[in-house]
Amino acid sequence: xxxxxxxxxxxxxxxxxxxxxxxxxxxxxxxxxxxxxxxxxxxxxxxxxxxxxxxxxxxxxxxxxxxxxxxxxxxxxxxxxxxxxxxxxxxxxxxxxxxxxxxxxxxxxxxxxxxxxxxxxxxxxxxxxxxxxxxxxxxxxxxxxxxxxxxxxxxxxxxxxxxxxxxxxxxxxxxxxxxxxxxxxxxxxxxxxxxxxxxxxxxxxxxxxxxxxxxxxxxx
Numbered sequence: 780x781x782x783x784x785x786x787x788x789x790x791x792x793x794x795x796x797x798x799x800x801x802x803x804x805x806x807x808x809x810x811x812x813x814x815x816x817x818x819x820x821x822x823x824x825x826x827x828x829x830x831x832x833x834x835x836x837x838x839x840x841x842x843x844x845x846x847x848x849x850x851x852x853x854x855x856x857x858x859x860x861x862x863x864x865x866x867x868x869x870x871x872x873x874x875x876x877x878x879x880x881x882x883x884x885x886x887x888x889x890x891x892x893x894x895x896x897x898x899x900x901x902x903x904x905x906x907x908x909x910x911x912x913x914x915x916x917x918x919x920x921x922x923x924x925x926x927x928x929x930x931x932x933x934x935x936x937x938x939x940x941x942x943x944x945x946x947x948x949x950x951x952x953x954x955x956x957x958x959x960x961x962x963x964x965x966x967x968x969x970x971x972x973x974x975x976x977x978x979x980x981x982x983x984x985x986x987x988x989x990x991x992x993x994x995x996x997x998x999x
Contacts, residue, residue: 787970790957795977797952801871801878801943806936808875809882813935814928816842816883817890818916828902828912842884850881850942869950878946882939889931893924926997933989937982944978954978 823835947956
């Protein structure tokens with residue numbers, strides 16, 4: 780064990796930092812993009828606060844297409860766009876855009892599902908009191924669904940960790956890259972098992988924290 784830590788400790792630690800950086804940066808951007816997408820889908824439904832069949836149909840169609848693409852395919856599909864936007868297709872900068880395109884629609888769909896769980900009678904009650912739709916959206920709907928949304932965001936974050944493992948194929952680094960480059964290509968299973976264990980621990984911690992926050996918000 781001591782020899783393994785001596786030989787691989789620095790490499791794995793650096794890869795862990797890269798994975799956390801990719802996940803956190805992408806997660807924040809995806810939340811900023813994804814939550815409004817989810818709200819848009821709910822609001823523009825035929826029974827929403829601002830029914831708009833055209834906007835809903837186009838948004839729903841685009842999200843379904845993006846969600847149907849496996850991340851590894853999406854990663855290579857938008858390489859030209861990534862090059863234009865990020866200026867590079869390698870490293871953490873080169874993988875943030877594909878990860879956001881992958882995660883934001885997923886978060887949007889999860890948020891939509893959470894918002895649709897709200898009792899329509901509650902929304903109608905606030906509308907009958909003359910409260911503006913914007914306040915109903917952000918102060919009633921999102922607030923009522925916040926516990927469920929946190930749970931959904933936890934699921935999305937875990938999915939992102941899995942996606943970053945494939946990001947190593949474009950030189951983004953991370954634990955997935957270490958597992959592939961050393962554990963698989965160089966036949967060093969101990970390195971691969973170590974990265975797998977770290978990823979499992981990360982997911983368990985994230986899931987536990989998400990569950991606690993979600994439970995507390997539901998009680999408030």
